[in-house]
Amino acid sequence: MQKTFDIPRELMTGEDLAQPGMLSCQGCGASLAMKLALKGLGERTVIAVPACCWTIIIGVYPYSTLKVPVVHVLFETAAVSASGIRAGLDMRGEEDVVVMAWAGDGGTFDIGIQSLSGVAERNDDILYVCYDNEAYMNTGIQRSGATPMGAWTTTTPSGAVKQEKKKDIEKIMLAHEIPYVATASVAYPDDMIKKFKKARTIKGTKFIHLLSPCPPGWRIDPAMSIKITRMATQAKVFPIYEVENGKYKINVYPEKKIPLKEYFKTQGRFRQMSEDLVKAAQERADRSWESLIRMDGEA
Numbered sequence: 001m002q003k004t005f006d007i008p009r010e011l012m013t014g015e016d017l018a019q020p021g022m023l024s025c026q027g028c029g030a031s032l033a034m035k036l037a038l039k040g041l042g043e044r045t046v047i048a049v050p051a052c053c054w055t056i057i058i059g060v061y062p063y064s065t066l067k068v069p070v071v072h073v074l075f076e077t078a079a080v081s082a083s084g085i086r087a088g089l090d091m092r093g094e095e096d097v098v099v100m101a102w103a104g105d106g107g108t109f110d111i112g113i114q115s116l117s118g119v120a121e122r123n124d125d126i127l128y129v130c131y132d133n134e135a136y137m138n139t140g141i142q143r144s145g146a147t148p149m150g151a152w153t154t155t156t157p158s159g160a161v162k163q164e165k166k167k168d169i170e171k172i173m174l175a176h177e178i179p180y181v182a183t184a185s186v187a188y189p190d191d192m193i194k195k196f197k198k199a200r201t202i203k204g205t206k207f208i209h210l211l212s213p214c215p216p217g218w219r220i221d222p223a224m225s226i227k228i229t230r231m232a233t234q235a236k237v238f239p240i241y242e243v244e245n246g247k248y249k250i251n252v253y254p255e256k257k258i259p260l261k262e263y264f265k266t267q268g269r270f271r272q273m274s275e276d277l278v279k280a281a282q283e284r285a286d287r288s289w290e291s292l293i294r295m296d297g298e299a
Contacts, residue, residue, distance in 0.1 A: 017043055017067045024057045027222025029186045029212035029229060030131045031057055034066070034102070036189050037129065040196025043068060045098045046089070048082040050112060051075040052104035053138040053214075054131075078103040080115040083124040098200050100127045105146035106136040109167050120176035123204045127196075130169065130207075133214035141217045148237075149281055150264070150273035152219075161272050165284065169209055174243060178205040182242035185211045187230035191240060191251050202244075211238045219268025228266045235263040236289040237281070241296075248295040260285055 018035040022028075030053050038045065045068045049055055055072055059065050073081040082101035089097050103112055108130035116128060135153050136142040143153040145167040152161055173181050180202050184192040192210070199206040211232055213225035220228055232238040233252055237260055240252035260282045264270040 015043065015067070017045075019065045019067065021059060022057050022065045023059060024053070025214070025216055025222070027213065027215040027220070027225035028053075028057070029210075029214065029225060030054060030104075030133065032186045032189075033131050033192075033210050033212050036186065036192050037100070037102075037196050038066070038068065040193045041098050041100065041127075041200055044096055045100060046071070046085055048073050048078050048085060048099070048101045050078040050081075050101075050103050050107045051138070052107050053133070054102060054104070056138065075107055076111045077115055078107055078112050079119040079126065079128055082126040082128070083119050083122075086124060086126050098127060099125075100129060102129050102131065104136075104138070105130060105132040105134060106142075106144045108132075109145035109169055113172075117172075117176065120173060120178050120205045120207070123176075123178060125203055125205070127199050127206045127208070129210060131210045131212040133212045133217060134166075135214070135217050137214045137217045149284075150270055150277040152269045152272060153217075159272070161270075161274075161277070163277075170207075170243070173207045176205070177246075178207060179203070180206040180242070180244050181209075182207070183209045183211070183238065183240050185229055185233055185238065185240060186213070187211075187226050187233065188240060188252055195242060198244075217269065219271075220266060224266065228263070231258060231263045231266065234258045235260045235285070237263060237285045239289060239292055241292060248292070248297065250292060250296045 017038040022031045024031040047070045050073050078101040082099045086099045132146050134146050135144050141153050142155045147162050148166050150161050170181055182195050184195050213229045215222040215225055233240055234254045235258040241250045261278050
């Protein structure tokens with residue numbers, strides 16, 4: 001197995017722009033994700049954050065754990081607010097500043113998808129990042145369009161689990177024909193930093209989908225969050241790949257076959273999942289991986 005934090009030294013150079021004092025839960029993937037993202041982007045970055053866990057994690061106003069400007073915006077407006085910030089910076093001649101919208105899955109898959117689609121349709125020059133913990137975690141673990149089939153949430157009827165499949169947000173974004181779409185994971189930090197470095201150099205709308213573990217919502221031991229997140233990629237339910245100008249590239253290949261059932265067993269949120277749903281989820285993951293293999297290297 002790849003070491004959890006086996007990051008090349010050259011990727012970790014420079015000032016750490018995420019400071020101590022984050023108000024995140026133990027084992028939170030979102031706080032680590034921001035630290036790694038800023039390693040790739042650098043200090044010439046402005047962030048637009050809608051209502052989500054990160055409005056809490058960042059600290060109590062007027063203080064911030066980040067050494068870059070952050071603008072708090074409405075739940076549904078992360079993408080369009082970032083687009084407005086981009087326009088203002090361009091008018092000032094500060095074209096070297098990266099504008100990043102940083103939103104959770106609720107603010108991306110559901111509430112924010114209309115403004116995200118508009119920005120992508122115009123190909124506005126922003127980086128949009130969805131840190132996906134697969135539910136509305138900040139407000140109490142409610143179901144979102146990113147919640148996996150078979151998962152429990154606090155809005156699931158008693159004795160039931162989510163029956164619907166998770167939205168394929170990558171295909172939605174690729175339908176807009178934007179220049180860069182990628183998946184990444186806090187369990188593969190070297191890959192993640194490289195993708196943020198690359199996104200900084202690309203003009204137009206960039207979209208990065210991060211898998212971000214949430215111990216309270218996933219019902220896991222905080223000490224196991226990175227290991228379990230890595231299992232999602234090894235079990236092929238969250239493949240790590242990128243699509244640049246229509247060309248697919250798989251970045252992480254599973255090192256050994258892990259049945260999806262083993263991944264589900266690590267998390268309390270899947271405790272009530274039926275064997276039929278496990279089988280359906282496995283079949284879907286296998287089909288998606290086989291499709292990705294066929295597209296790898298093709299434009």
